[in-house]
Amino acid sequence: MEGSTVSGSQDGQIALPRRAPSQQRSRERVERMLAAASALIAEQGSDAMRMGEVAERAGVSIGSLYQFFPDKRAIIWALAERYTAESQACISAALADVIDAEGLRRAFSELVDIYYRLFLASPVMRDIWSGTQADKALRELELADSRANADFLTAVLKRLRPAADPAALETTAFLIWQMGEATMRLAISVERQEGDDLVAAYKRMALRELVSE
Amino acid sequence: MEGSTVSGSQDGQIALPRRAPSQQRSRERVERMLAAASALIAEQGSDAMRMGEVAERAGVSIGSLYQFFPDKRAIIWALAERYTAESQACISAALADVIDAEGLRRAFSELVDIYYRLFLASPVMRDIWSGTQADKALRELELADSRANADFLTAVLKRLRPAADPAALETTAFLIWQMGEATMRLAISVERQEGDDLVAAYKRMALRELVSE
């Protein structure tokens, strides 16, 4: 997924693909563009991020920016894709070797904490996933990511409850995961104390659903 | 709340307030503007809604539009405000006379169904609440609305469980309500069947939290 700077779709239209950097030089420049975008998003949010500013800060021309990214959304999408790849690896690892209810309880609890800290600490991630709903490509990326993550959870549940209806387990896992993401978004947009309480309440609610039933 | 076309804030800045219509003529024109905006959002989504198109369809000039709405977001905000006012009345009524667990179960279940149908049926509402996260003023309106709605739920819970910690009940009610909204947004963005399943799963999960504990 490293070289895939071809962007996603927008408004249901597939954006024109752009050249992927093939030379060392251009690969480094693309990195600089992404770093610049990331910094600007952290400072002012992706909405206020200006393409001209990204180019200037990356030390490239506006034309070069558009050489590798078909539009503004594609830059944000590329950053989002990196985050999802990272977090999926982390989640997969955390849930892979869960074999009993107690293990699930511990792994899930830790996972929620890690995610929450990640959200609190990374303004870029916060910003990107806030805007998720408004952008079709991002929404789809997030949905795909969420499904993938939920699948790890589904696998655990199927292991723990072989008798249960698999489709129901899938629905449950997906819903719990989505609710987790919603809770995170909510938690970071309110006072810190209330956010903590909400995350704790979510954890309790989710665990009740996951380990008993 | 009828004459408050003064808009909310954006990006943390308070938008310049505009004149509220005081004459019959202008009140009718503002209605036409809102109706035109609503129709355009239903057709193409709020992102694709053009101010010029709103003005044209309302039969007014672009200048008149900006006479009463400081910016594009203010129009969307005004529509959102109407929806929240309507739905709050409905929710309040549904939960007002719940006196036992069984009553809560029935009222809540019905409420979720009504909300889901509303989301499915109203493209404008769908669109507006989808974009919620990206717009600060809308997010705040939604948060305030959600808190108000959760308060009705809190009141019921306090009645049913006088011994429980009030703060915990508030957190639970707020979280359940927010999760409900998140579930709705999710449900309408996937296949109909899966959406139904997700809403059903949410209902079950929420009720378990609400009536037992």
Added chain:
DNA sequence: TTGCAAATGTGAGGAAAACTCATGTTTTCA
């Protein structure tokens, strides 16, 4: 090495849409 094609780089300028403002018209009301 040379030379050419592909890849990369550039920034002035086109395009689209939000929003302003100087000016004109209608309503209100003392």
Added chain:
DNA sequence: TGAAAACATGAGTTTTCCTCACATTTGCAA
């Protein structure tokens, strides 16, 4: 009835995204 306040107008300004014609650099085969 007349003046002030409210309302209406739309050409024009601004802002931002993005394109494109042309220049430069790199990879590589002869």
